[in-house]
Amino acid sequence: MEQYEKRYLYKRVVQAKLFIDQHYAEHIDLNNIADQASFSKFHFIRLFKTIYGKTPHHYLTQVRIDQAQLLLMKAVSISEVCFAVGFGSVTSFTGLFKKVVGVAPSTFQLHQKKRHEAMQVHPLRFVPNCFSEMHGWSKNSNSQEMALSSFTHF
Amino acid sequence: MISKLTHVCVYVLDQDSAYDFYVNKLGFKVHTDAPMGPGNRWLTVTPPEQPELEITLFLVIEGGIFTKETVKTMTELVKNGTFGAAVFTCHDLLATYEELKAKGVVFKKAPTKEFYGYEALFVDDSGNFFSLSQPA
Incomplete structure (x- = not known):
């Protein structure tokens, strides 16, 4: 019975994680995400962190930055990328990107462009x-x- | 002395399908995707927390040391899971199992407790199978 309950809880948290994966580009927040798992916010954050090692907010930010990197590789402009992955401000996006990736979006994009060109030739x-x-x-x-x-x- | 392993090879039967499986389902990151002529590319992916290990999604196709006969044999062997011999680890097996199942990944064995920790077995889109473990 205990194992069954644990599995049921996990399924709900996984469902919330998949919700982030699918809706990161929208204006979702902790309320939307916790609703997906039918948990109270506090309980949800604690469970999510236990399973994934980071809070839902940190995970959402990571998904957005990962997706931003993919778009930047496709030569999409930085402001377009910013809004396409769910950030509301280019300044905050640029700062966060640099903090996570280690370089500014423009530097990242230039490096990827050169690498892509070399790969073709x-x-x-x-x-x-x-x-x-x-x-x-x-x-x-x-x-x-x-x-x-x-x-x-x- | 040898210090690290940087590339491993997984034989695949369709690189587009393998891309979808390893990137969109397993969540691996594309390291290199270089065109190599019609119907072939140099495609490597990395596990999310191991960016220095490139897994080459190596297409079984005629050319080089792969004769027509070799390709036929290799295709059968890959489909049958003959080359399945790698172990991936995760922080939480039950959560990863539920997530991958929700994404359509086929498991040959659900998570069970083993001597060395918890383990499940899954199959990729070509037929290769892998252990997915959570160390004790």
Whole structure:
């Protein structure tokens, strides 16, 4: 019986976590999230932290920053990214991003752009030799990499 | 002396499907996704808390040392779970189990108590199976 109750509690907390994963871009807060699990706020925060090691608020922030990184890789503008992942202010987004990721969104985006471009032109530089040899991707011939990369320039 | 393992290989039968499984279901992060010509790419992902370990989602496809016959054999072996031999850990197995099940991940074994902790077994979209454990 105890195990059954524990499992039921877990399912409700997991449901709330999945709610954050799916609705991070909306204006959700702790009330919305706790409602998903049908818990009081205090009880919910305690359970969530026990299971995931962080508060629901910290988890929501982490999801938003993770999603922001994905959008920044796609060359979306910083202000668009900010609002697309659920933040309400570019200034607070930029500050939080830097605190979590270690660099400003603009620096992150520039770095990712350069990496992406290099990946398109010289994909083999990203592949350890043991794997490229298994696949028959040769690194010893520039012409072969050129031939390979020509497939990628649509 | 050798200091670390940086890349491991998981053979997959469809990289788009593997991307969806490992990134959208398991929550892994894409490390490198480089185009390698028609129908193939160099795709590596990392567990959320282990960014230095790249798991290469290695497509079983003809080319290099993979002959047509090898691909046929490998495909069968992957589908049958022959190469399933890796262990992932999590902080809370019951929560992770419930979450992955809700996302459609197939488990061969529900969480059970073992000598070394709690463990469940799940299968990826190609047929590889893995232990998911919570150390005691």
